[in-house]
Amino acid sequence: MSTTRDIAILGAGMHPWGKWGRNFVEYGVVAARAALADAGVPWRDVQFVSGAATIRNGYPGQVAGATFAQALGWQGAQVNTSYAACASGSQALAAARAKILAGECEVALVIGSDTTPKGFLKPQPGDRPDDPDWVRFRIGITNPTYFALYARRRMAMYGDTLADFAAVKVKNAEHGLSNPNARYRKAFKADEVAASPIVADPLRLMDICATSDGAAALIVSSLAYASRIGKANAPRVAAVSTVTPSFASALVEMPDIATDSAIAAPAQSFRAALPRKAYEQAGIGPEDVSVAEVYDLSTALELDWMEDLQLCARGEAAHLLRAGETRIGGRIPVNPSGGLACFGEAVPAQALAQVCELTWQLRGQAGARQVADAKVGITANQGLFGHGSSVIVKR
Amino acid sequence: MNDTVAGCNAQPFLEGWFTLDAERPQLLGNRCVACGTVYFPKLKSGYCRNPDCDGERFEETPLSRSGALWSYSNAAYQPPEPYAQVDKDAFRPFAIAAVELDKEKMIVLGAVVAGVGVEQLKVGMTMELKLGALADGKLTWMWAPAGAQA
């Protein structure tokens, strides 16, 4: 049954992550042309352009689908723009999948691109007590605080150590070393992580990911179209989960200063809900997964994700890490691309970058970072405002 | 941080979010009359967020003054505005606590009182609510290890 709900990934393309200081549209066009070339699909054959939006690039960013369609040359395709914070790319992919499965188009371009603003992200000026962002900054709670609280909780509950968190960074740095699209390609050592300044105890500067410029694009199609152009064996998107959280929230989520009260409804983990829906859609279980790309906004968060993806029991992620099982060559490699540790976050492109990596892994084209015989890959990410996603790719 | 917490001129940084009782301050939330769900900050929309509740009546409720330390961190660098700024050299890192309130079944964040660093905190210990002053003299709620000198 699941076969009929799959779509094919014909092409993947990226603009390298970095701090390039140029317009996000330029990066997007580079990624789109790379994906089209990879797919062997002419631009004029694309019938639907699904853009992942970003607020911080202003009006053109908020109408990303049309912006990229114009930059590539208007050719009358249907168009859509999705905004879902860090999950914008996955929602754009979900829109393309729905359009294809509904028979309204055969080939779609899914695209996201970002240029980071200069300077530190901070709230607008003026007293705004109804804005949780204003309240939390007013009392001194910044973004790293949240990741630090989750990390410290792991240390207290499961015995994770600072050395474990550093080991995640070292592993991802090794993975990303040969990735031409990664921004940071340096073999960081554990003592370098330990020597970096504490930002939010227990996390150090090198435990926390940066923000980057970058773009990622996919060409997706119906299975019939893929067969017609001789790509019946292309990797397939088997699930796109974009569920909301369920009340009551179990964790304090940025930018809130409290969880929901679980007096009338049980506390539930949002992160765990995202892959659960993806597995259900795909009819695939965590035991089938060969490789995972997860949102390591912090080193410790990668360990949380492994458990949320059910790659191991709750509290056991660090055991897998220490045994080398999450390295390339291990039982379940995590973030073979190098993850956010090597990329830095380019919000509307990041969820698509995760799918690009899985596409190359499943085709066996990942070069030095290839996961042997990868058959099923899963992504996971979570962003602001109750947005998150998990995508399953299989071959 | 200013130690003269309950000075007669001290004003809260937000009105109606917590009581100004110098010894036993309390956070002020509201509670859905229909299902009992407590909101902090107070829910202002007028519509309960429990998906199985259509409650539209809320009453103000003070939150428990103490709870178990769920996790903690600190701000090693001065947070950006609107955090009240001091000279870079005058900034002292401060701890931050996430405290789990048993009765309300919720976790509430807050800075930890001046003079208590992360090395004095342990997950599971009992924390209680205190008042403390931000650098501009405005009062906010803060967490402190239970029984510690405020």
Ligand SMILES: [Zn+2]
């Ligand atoms: Zn209610």
